[in-house]
Amino acid sequence: MERRTIIILIASAVVVLFVGWFALKHFGLLNKNDVPAEGWNREQAEVVMRQLCRAADSVGIDTNRYSFQATDTKKEFGEKFTGLLLELRYGLKPSRITYNKLPEKIDTVWAISMLKKDEGRSALDSLKKTPIFGHYTTLVNHYTRLRKAGVYDTAKYVRQTLNFYRYLNRFEFDRFLVVNIPAAQLNIYDRSGKCLLPMDVIAGKKDTKTPFFTTYLTDIITYPYWNVPRGIGIKEILPKVQANIQYLDNQNMEVLDEKEQVVDPYLIDWASLSAENFPYRFRQASGCSNSLGLIKFNLTGPGAIYLHDTNARDLFDQTSDRWRSHGCMRVQKPVELANYLMEKPVLDEGFMNRCMVDQKPQTLKLPKPFPVFVVYNRVDVDEKGNLRGYNDVYGLDGGRPI
16 A cells, blocks of 8 residues: 555655646746757857848847857857747746736747757747737837938837737736736727727826736725825825714714724724824725726735726726826726626626615625736827837836836
8 A cells, every 4th residue: 555655645746846837937037047959050140030030120129149259158148048049939028017917828838849850940830820919010110210310219109019018928817917007098909909898997106006917806895995105004094084083974984993803993092193103094984976886896916906986987087197096007997897807797787877875895706817907008099000109107117107
């Protein structure tokens, strides 16, 4: 019996090692030591490398990091060759994305096989078969035009968007949601780049920026509570309550202790509390006056960031200032978004208008997690193929206009 157990354990370990090895090779986690120094002709590969550099330059890739010297070892040259191939196909992770929840798949074996097969001569043909997202080709044409006209600042931002389009090749989703903060827009796309559901959003203010990340949207909550983040509670709500305790009633706010029990606010010595001494948290009850509105879309991070409805929907019509939240994203069409994500009509057209009282939060779990990208692209192409530029709302580019 013990021998049989040992055999099973050894077999299991072998399977785990094989699966891990296969995943590493095909999901882009192998290191540079996997690029072979033998089995290919460097002189012929250098000819192809120059062609690849010209192709990369034409689509906005900085080829300086792939420049090669005669003094480079064959292995070093091979690393640059395969690295350029992978960037042409998969782009680079946008530098401003600080939280990644979506799994990436990069076929490093493909790049190495191109080098070994025929010194990369078939690589360009292989790259032409790579799926192109949306208006990628149109954006490349705009990039070429801008460079010829010497409009290099705008061309720089076009390069960033082109890289994001290539970056999407790391993922195999049929549909996904993209929020572009400078545009204050939410779009759901399919793999080809067709826009399936567009709408405006209201994002974070400059001093409470919405972060940039990839994640999943997992469930929808109707009639949500607003669990006020501690920072907002201490900085904004506590001083107002200390000035006038009626603020809690006016805003339909509750006070919860460390055991998550509702506390009578009139039994609290508010004057004795401070940022350093505040053993409570605030929660806004569900309903029409709730800051999250009637629908909340939960994400798997980062932090307390999510999509939601709003109790001030008229802002979408009354102002062009779409950057006024604490960091979460208010959506213009919450019912349409909810029904799309649920893949069936779970909320009718009258849901937003009924605004029923004494409702408890109800959770609707999505059929499957829905991928989400929150990005900072200052240039893009509209449905007619026209170049669109957006303001540097967070000052990340020094406030330079397009």
